[in-house]
Amino acid sequence: MTRGRAEDPDHVVELLWREGAAEPRPGLSLDRIVRAGVELADAEGLAGLSMRKVAERLGFTTMSLYRHVPGRDQLIDLMCDEVAGETAGGSAAAGDGWRARLEACARAGWELRRRHPWLAEVRGGRHVPGPNIIARYEQMLSTVTDTGLTPAEVIAVVGLVGRFVDSEALLLVEAAETERRSGVSEEEWWGGRDTLFERLYGYPTLTRLWEQGGFDRPEDPFEFGLARLLDGIELLIRQRYESRDETGGCVVCGAPVDQPAAGRPRAYCSASCRQRAYRRRTAGQD
Amino acid sequence: MTRGRAEDPDHVVELLWREGAAEPRPGLSLDRIVRAGVELADAEGLAGLSMRKVAERLGFTTMSLYRHVPGRDQLIDLMCDEVAGETAGGSAAAGDGWRARLEACARAGWELRRRHPWLAEVRGGRHVPGPNIIARYEQMLSTVTDTGLTPAEVIAVVGLVGRFVDSEALLLVEAAETERRSGVSEEEWWGGRDTLFERLYGYPTLTRLWEQGGFDRPEDPFEFGLARLLDGIELLIRQRYESRDETGGCVVCGAPVDQPAAGRPRAYCSASCRQRAYRRRTAGQD
DNA sequence: AAGTTCTGTTTATGGCGTACACACGGTGTA
DNA sequence: TACACCGTGTGTACGCCATAAACAGAACTT
Numbered sequence: 001m002t003r004g005r006a007e008d009p010d011h012v013v014e015l016l017w018r019e020g021a022a023e024p025r026p027g028l029s030l031d032r033i034v035r036a037g038v039e040l041a042d043a044e045g046l047a048g049l050s051m052r053k054v055a056e057r058l059g060f061t062t063m064s065l066y067r068h069v070p071g072r073d074q075l076i077d078l079m080c081d082e083v084a085g086e087t088a089g090g091s092a093a094a095g096d097g098w099r100a101r102l103e104a105c106a107r108a109g110w111e112l113r114r115r116h117p118w119l120a121e122v123r124g125g126r127h128v129p130g131p132n133i134i135a136r137y138e139q140m141l142s143t144v145t146d147t148g149l150t151p152a153e154v155i156a157v158v159g160l161v162g163r164f165v166d167s168e169a170l171l172l173v174e175a176a177e178t179e180r181r182s183g184v185s186e187e188e189w190w191g192g193r194d195t196l197f198e199r200l201y202g203y204p205t206l207t208r209l210w211e212q213g214g215f216d217r218p219e220d221p222f223e224f225g226l227a228r229l230l231d232g233i234e235l236l237i238r239q240r241y242e243s244r245d246e247t248g249g250c251v252v253c254g255a256p257v258d259q260p261a262a263g264r265p266r267a268y269c270s271a272s273c274r275q276r277a278y279r280r281r282t283a284g285q286d
Numbered sequence: 287m288t289r290g291r292a293e294d295p296d297h298v299v300e301l302l303w304r305e306g307a308a309e310p311r312p313g314l315s316l317d318r319i320v321r322a323g324v325e326l327a328d329a330e331g332l333a334g335l336s337m338r339k340v341a342e343r344l345g346f347t348t349m350s351l352y353r354h355v356p357g358r359d360q361l362i363d364l365m366c367d368e369v370a371g372e373t374a375g376g377s378a379a380a381g382d383g384w385r386a387r388l389e390a391c392a393r394a395g396w397e398l399r400r401r402h403p404w405l406a407e408v409r410g411g412r413h414v415p416g417p418n419i420i421a422r423y424e425q426m427l428s429t430v431t432d433t434g435l436t437p438a439e440v441i442a443v444v445g446l447v448g449r450f451v452d453s454e455a456l457l458l459v460e461a462a463e464t465e466r467r468s469g470v471s472e473e474e475w476w477g478g479r480d481t482l483f484e485r486l487y488g489y490p491t492l493t494r495l496w497e498q499g500g501f502d503r504p505e506d507p508f509e510f511g512l513a514r515l516l517d518g519i520e521l522l523i524r525q526r527y528e529s530r531d532e533t534g535g536c537v538v539c540g541a542p543v544d545q546p547a548a549g550r551p552r553a554y555c556s557a558s559c560r561q562r563a564y565r566r567r568t569a570g571q572d
Numbered sequence: 573a574a575g576t577t578c579t580g581t582t583t584a585t586g587g588c589g590t591a592c593a594c595a596c597g598g599t600g601t602a
Numbered sequence: 603t604a605c606a607c608c609g610t611g612t613g614t615a616c617g618c619c620a621t622a623a624a625c626a627g628a629a630c631t632t
Contacts, residue, residue: 124463134489151494152503152505155495164453189412196414208431224446228446229514231517
């Protein structure tokens with residue numbers, strides 16, 4: 001079952017889709033390992049996730065894990081997809097506009113990261129996405145496909161919002177993790193940095209903001225950032241909508257149009273795009 | 287010189303400000319170690335930065351470093367401040383509006399991270415900021431203090447933009463690092479993931495975007511995100527500006543005003559805020 | 573019944589940060 | 603001048619990590 005070695009991403013694909021899934025038997029299994037990994041990371045963060053500790057938690061030796069999982073990185077991939085399947089995703093109804101739907105997706109991602117903070121800590125490129133992660137991505141993409149944005153813009157919007165959620169979650173995770181390890185709260189620690197604060201005078205803006213209490217009653221970084229981000233995206237969508245008939249490109253996907261439709265008010269690159277525009281208009285979505 | 291042990295952040299403060307700086311002598315020195323660390327991280331990423339390798343590069347034993355630096359984490363703090371001093375910061379003139387100035391800061395941060403990709407990889411809370419980092423922060427804050435935003439909003443805006451830059455830089459770093467280590471380019475790797483792509487049919491939005499070439503000609507994530515972010519911030523600033531006379535709070539900092547200035551069109555919480563508003567109007571900045 | 577495969581264990585390698593005891597040279601004091 | 607001290611660099615050692623390789627027993631196949 002583990003013939004493909006750690007080097008082989010195709011093997012991870014098989015594991016993610018649970019191919020060759022044996023019915024539950026006593027002893028180790030992929031699911032048990034993944035679940036133990038999730039529990040451990042929930043409790044101790046991604047840095048605390050070691051093969052030793054996962055094995056210990058299950059009552060087996062370290063190396064026994066390698067019979068079911070190629071390695072630590074792949075275990076993390078599996079854990080990500082595991083927890084991505086926990087809730088369906090957004091909580092916005094289909095009738096809502098793109099903004100409500102995209103915001104719901106962002107909040108769903110935020111919730112997920114509050115349940116499993118280590119998600120935001122996952123680093124490194126080339127993670128093989130599993131079915132649950134793909135489903136979430138698909139859903140997020142679908143929130144903004146009917147907005148007049150080009151395909152590349154749709155992808156960019158979803159990536160931007162996704163990385164924003166990750167970035168803000170990471171902020172909290174790192175604070176919490178440091179607090180857990182050191183036993184000293186964030187405020188206590190900064191409160192003790194007198195020798196540092198001494199040096200901050202002479203920076204006029206910083207001290208003025210400090211004196212005005214800007215650091216005492218901060219904005220919620222997630223709420224604040226999400227609002228700004230959605231506003232920025234809304235502006236783009238409005239621009240695309242207002243200039244929808246003037247551009248030379250396809251009204252739907254922005255791709256160049258072979259024969260610029262002279263006289264005709266709207267230009268499509270393909271029949272499928274024309275169809276989509278029609279459906280969009282008749283569905284009456286924003 | 288290293289009496290304060292690794293536990294003591296005040297010691298790091300002293301090191302960051304180079305207190306007790308001996309004149310250059312042969313042998314090891316804090317500066318030499320920090321510079322070697324920067325070179326190493328530039329070449330091999332933050333994961334490749336080990337005390338052993340830094341020492342090796344300098345021709346000393348590993349433990350010799352600990353005579354000058356409390357530990358690896360603190361070395362990283364020192365490295366961050368070192369490179370933060372490389373360029374003054376933004377390249378926008380003082381006469382420009384907030385948007386040009388904030389954008390220049392963001393681009394300066396982006397440039398810095400392109401020169402030193404490991405900056406984006408630095409993780410963990412409670413990093414003691416050094417003089418150069420504080421100077422950059424001060425400058426970034428000053429770009430949006432004269433916009434009518436509340437102090438908390440100013441701080442939130444700067445944090446948001448800062449984390450955005452980090453997040454986008456991290457995206458590139460991780461791709462480049464994986465490519466460097468594996469010897470396989472991003473495109474080649476994804477190109478070989480046939481068994482994964484097979485499973486993507488059935489996700490209609492995803493496949494449509496794929497067929498429309500959205501993944502082939504992607505938006506530049508940094509440029510795209512920066513534009514959206516600044517647009518969103520601009521909207522907030524406009525809102526604050528338009529409602530500047532209606533709110534009960536201070537026009538400048540938003541803090542509550544003791545005696546709501548009845549009849550008077552503008553309310554200030556303090557003389558300094560009134561003064562700032564005056565200067566702002568006469569300076570004619572946006 | 574014999575062979576093969578699947579599963580878990582044992583042992584070992586090489587990397588990491590860093591605690592601790594030590595060695596050596598220069599400097600200040602008796 | 604002698605001696606103690608301190609700043610600086612070294613050598614050894616510990617405990618953690620991922621994982622390669624060889625092995626042992628059970629289960630299933632033929």
